[in-house]
Amino acid sequence: EAQVTQNPRYLITVTGKKLTVTCSQNMNHEYMSWYRQDPGLGLRQIYYSMNVEVTDKGDVPEGYKVSRKEKRNFPLILESPSPNQTSLYFCASTVSSDTSYNEQFFGPGTRLTVL
Amino acid sequence: AQSVTQLGSHVSVSEGALVLLRCNYSSSVPPYLFWYVQYPNQGLQLLLKYTTGATLVKGINGFEAEFKKSETSFHLTKPSAHMSDAAEYFCAVSFTGGGNKLTFGTGTQLKVEL
Numbered sequence: 001e002a003q004v005t006q007n008p009r010y011l012i013t014v015t016g017k018k019l020t021v022t023c024s025q026n027m028n029h030e031y032m033s034w035y036r037q038d039p040g041l042g043l044r045q046i047y048y049s050m051n052v053e054v055t056d057k058g059d060v061p062e063g064y065k066v067s068r069k070e071k072r073n074f075p076l077i078l079e080s081p082s083p084n085q086t087s088l089y090f091c092a093s094t095v096s097s098d099t100s101y102n103e104q105f106f107g108p109g110t111r112l113t114v115l
Numbered sequence: 116a117q118s119v120t121q122l123g124s125h126v127s128v129s130e131g132a133l134v135l136l137r138c139n140y141s142s143s144v145p146p147y148l149f150w151y152v153q154y155p156n157q158g159l160q161l162l163l164k165y166t167t168g169a170t171l172v173k174g175i176n177g178f179e180a181e182f183k184k185s186e187t188s189f190h191l192t193k194p195s196a197h198m199s200d201a202a203e204y205f206c207a208v209s210f211t212g213g214g215n216k217l218t219f220g221t222g223t224q225l226k227v228e229l
Contacts, residue, residue, distance in 0.1 A: 004158070031215045040124070042205060042219035043159075050214065058216065090158060100209040101147040101166040104217060106158035 002027045004107035006091050012113045013081055021076045021110050023091030029105075031097040032074040036060065036087040037109075043090065049074055050097035081114040088112075117142045117208050121220035129228050134178075134193040136223045138206030141187065148189040149207040149217065150180055159205065165189060176200070201227045 004025045013019055025032065033048035035058075045058030049068040063085055065077040074093075078085060091107040122137040140146055147166050151159040163174025170182040176199075180191045189206060203224050207217040 033215070035219075040221055042119075042221040043207075043217070044219075045216055048214065048216065056214075092159075094215055097215060100211055100213050100215050101164065102215075103161045103164065104159075104215070106151075106160070108156075108158045 002105070004091055004093055004105050006089075006107035006110050008110060009108060010111050012115065014115050015082055016080050019078050019081060019112075021078075021089060021091075021112070023074045023076065023107060024072050025074075025091075025093040025105070026072065027093065027095070027105065028071065029093035029095050030071075031095075032068065032091065032093045033058065033104075034064070034066065034074070034076050035090045035092065037090060038087050046076070046089075078112075081112075083114045086112060086114050117146065117210060117213070117218045119206050119208050119218055119220035121204075121206050121223050123223055124221065125224045125226065127226040127228060128196045130198055131195050134191070134196045134200065134225065136191040136204050136206075136225065138180075138189045138191065138220060139187055140189060140206070140208045142208060142210060144210045144212075146208045146210050148180075148182060149209070150174065150178070150189075150191050151205045151207060153203045153205065153222075155202070162191070162204075196225075196227045198227050198229075201225055 034046040035043040047066040049055045092104045150162040165182045206220040
């Protein structure tokens, strides 16, 4: 089954404790990205990757890191989480980095709480 | 810069009634427009999209939307609401050269009542 998976689905942590949220897609998609969803703000892009070893900042990249060492995986790293990073996070992928009109496939989300 | 405005963060309709969710966009270049739906505890799923050509777009689950360039709108409609339509709906825009980035509206929570 074609899908985007994220782990963990739920995470409660404390300020400053490094964490990684994994994202994996099995569709051989070039483009992957991370969004955060906050009430009243919709979804905002954190980082994106147009292919292996090619990543760039989105609209709200502060406090986050990413890597793309393999085509299928795009982990989101919070090296020193803070309470303002409490949010619902979504990973998404789409087939091509050259076009902007393809459907994006979203993972099920990771609800992160930073105390 | 692109932006999306969704009027009404919460919309309530009766089962069988018309669903109308409003979306207006701002874009300096021709946009690609999307509607995504988010069911509770799930990721977003594409309902429909407009790229070029026919301005009336049909999607899944009986939804459709019409691209009106003169009004910069892309409202989502469904003739008859069903209880299973209760979800949050997001309008989004992208454009050529925008690197696949989706700019989302703030979402509309649809409630369907008996």
